[in-house]
Amino acid sequence: MGLGTGLRGAATGLIAQAIEDINRLSAHATAASPTLILAVDTPSGLPSDGQHAEGPVLRAHRTVTFTAPKVSQLLSRDADAVGALDVCAIGSPFDLIEEIGQGKLRWAGPDEFAQLPLVRAVRAHKGNFGHVLLVAGSLGKSGAAILSGRGALRTGAGLVTIATPDIVLPHVAGGQPEYMSESLESTDEGTVAFSSLEGNSFEEILKGKTVLGIGPGLGTHTETQKFIRTVVRDTPLPTILDADGLNAFAGSGDLFRDRQSSFLALTPHPGEMGRLLGISTQTIQADRLAMALDAARRWNAHFVLKGHHSIVASPDGQVFVSTAGNAGLAKGGTGDVLTGILAALLAQFGANDGARVLSLGVYLHGLAAELASHGTDLSGLLAGEVADAVPRARLKLLEELRSSV
Template sequence: MRVATAAEIREIDRRAEEEYGLPGAVLMEQAGRRAAEVVRREVPAARRCVVLAGKGRNGGDGLVASRHLAAAGWRVEVLLAAREEELGPDIRQTLTRARAAGVEVMPVTSPALAGAEALLSTADVILDALFGTGFRGTLVGIAARLVEAANAAPAPIVALDIPSGVDADTGAVRGPAITARTTVTIGLPKVGLLLYPGAGRAGRVVVADIGYPRPLLEDPGLRTRVVTPAMVAAQLPARPPDAHKGTFGRVVVVAGSVGFTGAPSLCALGALRVGVGLVTLAVPEAVYPIVAAREVEAMPSPLPGDDGAIGEGAWERVRDLAAGAEVIAAGPGLSRRPPVARLVRAMLAESPLPLVLDADALNVLAEDPDALARARASTVVTPHPGEMSRLLGLPTARIQEDRLAVAREAARRLRSVVVLKGARTVVAGPEGEAYIVPTGNAGMATGGMGDVLTGVIAGLVAQGVAPLAAAWAGAYLHGLAGDLVAERLGQAGLLAREVADALPLARRAVLEGHPGPLEVLQ
């Protein structure tokens, strides 16, 4: 499903009117009707709604919703955060129709704030239509007071299009912002609903179809998508009944060092649990006995070592082991010793196989990240924000401020598929495509999860999935597996191996039509 920025949704509105003859007033009517439908469904026992309305298009949608609720027998009060003379002609007409339907409209000025706050405190449900996708900056004054009062009220809040105070393009929250139970967003999800901290204010996201022409919603110029179960299911290779282990590919994992002996096994387990046929586990000779004693399904093999880590000549051995494989995954637990840097550079320069690089394979490239752009074969890199900071020379805080833009820039510069891990992982391709992964939970913030993800992505590549698709589909399955484990055990105490073991369940769920975190209201 494609995702829109504020500018992109404005362009869709313009084209809907100019190319398809759909006037803004018609779209506003449909948006408000959909919002009222969601309000009634979210709180079926409620009969009193307080609507926060601004002077713009979002406020107009809220006024339409108020009229539909009143027509259904609800008591509706609108707190209008504007003077009526500030309203445009379409919004003013909408206001008149709302009043005619029995909606009580109260323009909120400073002297009226106490009364507005009292209304909010006694509402059954609150509809937030103060600010829409055009909002930037920080809420102040009356709007800020209304948002704070709404958040303090016991009633659930439904946000219309995006919670007021959230930046639609980045998810940034720079001051007071609505904390909604549900957000009904119009036409397409907005970036700010899917990335934190905005995602934490949106609650459950319902995407409402208001009649935009399909070609506008599926325009290839919309370069960001949110990953859905159907998208993942379409990428998963078939499992023919006459298959053998070679049918599903082979991964070579290069990982581990003294003190990090679990990382190779977790990476291998991720690949195996996502369905790969064979995994060769190449580890330094110092840890080979430990890994070999533990492994049952993966095939361990020792590499030349130096002081507990990989030593000189490792690439030649890895190259031999990779004969007949489809992909190499490298990095988990390797250490940052100089031979590791030489191994990674050799792989980039000489390997004909796709590479999935994580952890120390990225850390050792911090002084020459552009080596990734010179790679012989395609590369997938899976940095967390700290590793991305070292690769790009940016502060971690800057990366977190606009994860989507940073992932895109990294993919362009490094000529790699970039998987920027974290709450709402972002996957970007070198041609500007980007995908937001809506699965996963805070319980996955524990050691070893990234090792499993590296194996998952490599396992999908080995099965014939293109690297970019393997990255976003793998991240989705990894997050969904974590969600399935959390449903059973709770988030605290999740283990990486438990998430790996749940991957077959996640795979089956998407193939069987798992609904995913987003709801589409047709």
């Protein structure tokens, strides 16, 4: 029984009843009596054109589709009915594949990253892979700085420096021996003080850096938010803005237009996206693709809208959707790791193909979560474990690319 790509309208009658019966049996499965629902092409009842399902949808554990994912498998409110998604090549000529959105909507699968120089040259040295500067941490949130630094190191940045308030510097500096640290002046609440920009001390910290990541664990002190807005406006470096860095621009996203950097990537979860735009999280979730694309064009910035099937949107309308990852990522600190991952990849590969590089970061982050949680319960996955699994994720990506040649 199946309803494939050509479905129009809701499943009805006996087919609808069968879908509901299968879903009910699956929901009541036990370890002693397990069920596995495999969908071929697409789960029965799920339209393929991006429209929301009007009737019952088969809740698959795994879906095997062909040539490319269907839009609804990536972006509809019923996309979680797909379960784990496998895309199988069947020899379809690439130029004959229907291109949705004028060819700018893409699935962030391994083939998209084949053109990036993922293999290091034998004669490579640390200077070839960039120097990441992360501005992160505050009193009570020093772990965010450590995790972002760990993510950057594990993803291959040649050098990593963390600039953090002086009050937490000893803890941050001791969090990972492989990165360097710089001290910033603190407010009375243990966050970065605006006075850190006085004189040329911060300019000295910026010297020689390739990419800036700013935001994890910085807090929402008024002085700190002023510091963040000033740095984002004045830095010429490609910049990743996350967490409290985003909160500094809540309701004031138009400030992003006034900046020196030609490349800015914002990495909000739906709540942060709602605060940036001054609208509810529910409104964001109702049409994630449109929200990400509109904001990217409006502010000439790249967006990584995190969530189930994270979206990477660029100002020119290019979109990547990643299906990598699992519910283990629903834990504090995983976003900090992603900031480090994205900054490290931009340091290595540059920002000329920025949307693809960001998509690689989202893909590796999700795949690392899958690998780190293998054989364990997802509820216990830690952000640091995700960071430590990134090298394995990168190796698995390389193995998949080699096997497809």
